[in-house]
Amino acid sequence: MVADVLEGHRVFVLAYEEPLTKKPSEVCGIGLIRAAIRIDKTYRIILQGLARVSLEHCVQKRPYAVYRINPLKEDQPQSKSIQILANNLRQKVNLIVKKMKFKAINLPPPSHSTPAVIPTIHPKNGHSETPLEDFMAYLHHVDQPGTLADLIGSTLVIPGPDRQSILHVCPIRERLKVTTEILCKTYGLE
Numbered sequence: 001m002v003a004d005v006l007e008g009h010r011v012f013v014l015a016y017e018e019p020l021t022k023k024p025s026e027v028c029g030i031g032l033i034r035a036a037i038r039i040d041k042t043y044r045i046i047l048q049g050l051a052r053v054s055l056e057h058c059v060q061k062r063p064y065a066v067y068r069i070n071p072l073k074e075d076q077p078q079s080k081s082i083q084i085l086a087n088n089l090r091q092k093v094n095l096i097v098k099k100m101k102f103k104a105i106n107l108p109p110p111s112h113s114t115p116a117v118i119p120t121i122h123p124k125n126g127h128s129e130t131p132l133e134d135f136m137a138y139l140h141h142v143d144q145p146g147t148l149a150d151l152i153g154s155t156l157v158i159p160g161p162d163r164q165s166i167l168h169v170c171p172i173r174e175r176l177k178v179t180t181e182i183l184c185k186t187y188g189l190e
């Protein structure tokens with residue numbers, strides 16, 4: 001599937017598989033492959049999420065599932081209460097990041113099957129010393145509350161069902177609340 005997508009429009013839907021039914025979740029994300037590398041028989045991709053969609057019905061099962069999709073509309077309210085929720089979410093993330101003990105990982109030298117160039121972050125070039133610090137600096141400039149919740153959810157929420165819970169919520173106010181609740185539960189905050 002990835003090979004076909006890379007040869008075409010580079011867009012595909014990524015759906016969470018429900019554990020009990022083994023069927024894709026009805027609400028999922030459509031994304032654009034920004035970068036891909038093939039190592040042995042496996043693709044590693046960087047996917048940029050574009051929108052939430054709902055799966056309508058399957059139109060093809062082999063060699064991989066293809067569904068008719070319907071975009072989900074997202075409200076874009078700008079109110080003081082939404083800004084308060086967004087600021088509260090940022091504060092929770094700040095607490096989480098401060099509690100994390102981030103250590104540099106010593107990577108083994110590249111083998112013949114890995115890319116020859118490994119990007120590095122240099123504090124002299126305006127980047128922080130850790131990726132988490134860069135992430136926090138980036139979050140400070142995100143002005144869309146829905147995007148803020150999505151970035152935090154996809155970066156700091158590990159359990160798949162919890163990520164899916166955030167994806168299911170289209171209204172911004174509710175998404176901010178759900179993301180904050182899940183972060184607090186996951187990291188033991190009040």
